Amino acid sequence: MKQQIQQHWGLWLTLIVIVLGLIGVGLTRVNAGLYQQTVAKVTRVQAIDRHATTDEFNNKDVTATQWVTVTVLNNRHQGRSYRIKNTYTKSQAMDQDYRVGNQVFLRIPSQKAAAITIQGLKRDTTLAFVAWLTIALLLLIMRFSGLMAFLSVALNAVLFYAAIQIDLATNGGHVYTLFGILAVIFAVLTLWLVLGFSRKMLVTLGATMAGTGLAVVISLIVFAVTHERGVTYEAMQYVTQVPKPLFLVETILGSLGAVMDESTDIVASLFQLKEERPDIAPNQVFKSGLQIGHSIMGPLINVLFLIFMADTFSMTLLYLRNGNNWGYTFTMNMSLGMVQSLISGIGIVLAIPVASWLASRLMPREVTSA
C-alpha cells in the first residue's frame, strides 16, 4: 500500500516536471530580453526574384531573393521595423529561406549608411522542445534510473567544459596530460554513478582504462610503422591548436563511453554468474566473459562508426558535386573518421579479454548481492 502511494506520487511528480518543462519551452519564444544580440521577429516576407543558376560543375540550382520585414524584440532598437533583403539558394547550404514567425538575430551597425543584416535563425525554442521531449520520455519510461543517467551526463558536461577552459588557459600546451587525466576522472565518476563504489566498479574501471590504453599504444605503433600515411590531419575541422594531439584525444574521449558501456555489461554479468554458481572456476568465468563480449562488440563498434561517419556527410557530398573523385573525397573527409572508428574498435575489442580476465581473478570467493 505504501509503495503504491509512493508510485502514485512519483507519477504526479513526473507529470508536473513534464508540464513545467513544456511551459519552459514556450517561454523561449519570449526570452529575447536575455540576449545581448538583437533579436527580431519576421512579420512579412515578399519574394522578389528567382532565377536558375548553373555552376562550373554543371550543378543546377535556384537563387531567390526576398524582402524580409522584421520587428526588433529587444535592446536599443526594440519595436522598430526593418526591411532587409535576403538572398538564398534552393540547396540552402549556408543561407536560408526565412518565413513569417521565425525569430532571427540581427546585426545593426552603428553607422546609419551600413546595411542591417540577418545573422541567423534563433534556434533555441526548437532545441528546447527536443530536449524536453527526450527528458519527458526518459522520466515516463525509466523514472528514477533515467534521472541518474541524465545526472551523470550533466556532470560529465561540466567537467568537459572545465577541462576546455584549462586547455585554453595553458594554450593547448598540455593536451595529452590534461585530457588524459580528464578521461580517467570521467571514467571514475561515471562508473561510480552507475555502479556505486564497489569491487565491481574497480574491476570495470581497470578494464576500461586498460582497454583504452592498449588501443592507444597499438595505434601509436601503427602510426609509427606506417608513417601516418593517409592520415590527413590537415583536413581536420575547426582546429585552433596543433591537430595531432587533438585528434588522438578526440578519439580516446570518443571511445571511452563505449568501452565503459561494454566493460560494465561484461563485469556485471560475470558477477551475477558467480552469484548464481558460487563454485564456478576462474577459467570458466573468463570464457563466459569472452562469450558475452562476442555479441556486444559488433553493435557497439557500429554505434561509434555511424556517429563518427554521419558528421562527414555534408562535406563529402559537397566534394563529390564539386568534381572531385571518390578517392580524394574519401581522403579529405572520411579518412579521419575511419581512423577514429578503427582505433575505437580496437579498444572495444581489447576491453573484452581484459574485463573477463580481471573479473575472473579479482572476484571475491563469496559474492554478496550488492
Place this chain on the structure above:
Amino acid sequence: MSTITVLALVLFALMTIIGGKTGATAFLSLIFNFGLLFLAIVLISWGFPAMGVSLVIGTVILAFTIFFGEDNELAAKTAYIASLIIMVALILLIFPVEHVIMAQGFSLEDSEDLEGMSLTIGVSFVGVAVTEAILSTLGAIAEASIAIAAGLSEIIEQHPHVATKRLYIDGISIGKQIIGTTFNTLFFGFFGGFLALFIWFSGLHYSFGSVINNKIFVGEVLMVMFSLIGVILAVPITTWVMTLEHRRAAKPKD
C-alpha cells in the same frame, strides 16, 4: 600500406581471435556499413531524394548490424522488427524538426574549408541533414534493441511460460540497466569528437546564447538527442515486439 589498412587489419585480427566467427562477421558488417554509407552519399549526390535513400539504406544497415552480430535467432528477429519501428518513429520526428530548426549545411566556422567550392549544387541540404540524423541514430537503436531482445529471449528460454506482464517488467528492468551506460556511449561518442569545435567556441569567447543557436552545435546536439530518444523508445517497443513473438510462438502448443 596506409595507416587505415594496417589499423583495419589489426582490428580484423583482434575481432577474429577474440570473437571467433561472430567477431569475423561483425567486422564484415562494419565493412558493409561503410559501403552502404558511402553509397547513400553517392546516391544523394546523383539526385535521389534524401528521404528515400535514408529509409532504404537505414533498413539495410540495421539488418547487417543486427543479423551479423547476434547468433540467437529469436533475439535478432525481434530486435530487427523493433529497430525498424523505432527508425520510422524517429523519421517522423526528425523530418519536421530539421525543417523548422534549419541547422543544415555549413556555418561560418566552416568558411576556411569551403574556400573555392561551389555551394550551389542543387541538392537540398535540409534533406542531407535529415539523412545524417537518421543514419547516426541507427547504431544506437540497433545496440539497445539487441541488448533488450537478448536479455528477454534468455528469460523466455529459461522460463518458457513466463507471463506477458512479467516480460514487460523484465524488459523495463533490463532497460534501466543499460540506459545509463548507453547514454555515456552516446555522450562521449558525439562530444569527444567535437573537442576541437568546443575549444574554438571557448577560445573565441562565444556567448552561451550564440553557442545554443549555432548551426553546428545545434545539429550535433540534435543528433545526440535523437539517438537518446531512439534508445529510450527501444525499451518499451522491443519488449512489446518480444511479447508478440512470444505469444505467437506459444499459441500452437496450447
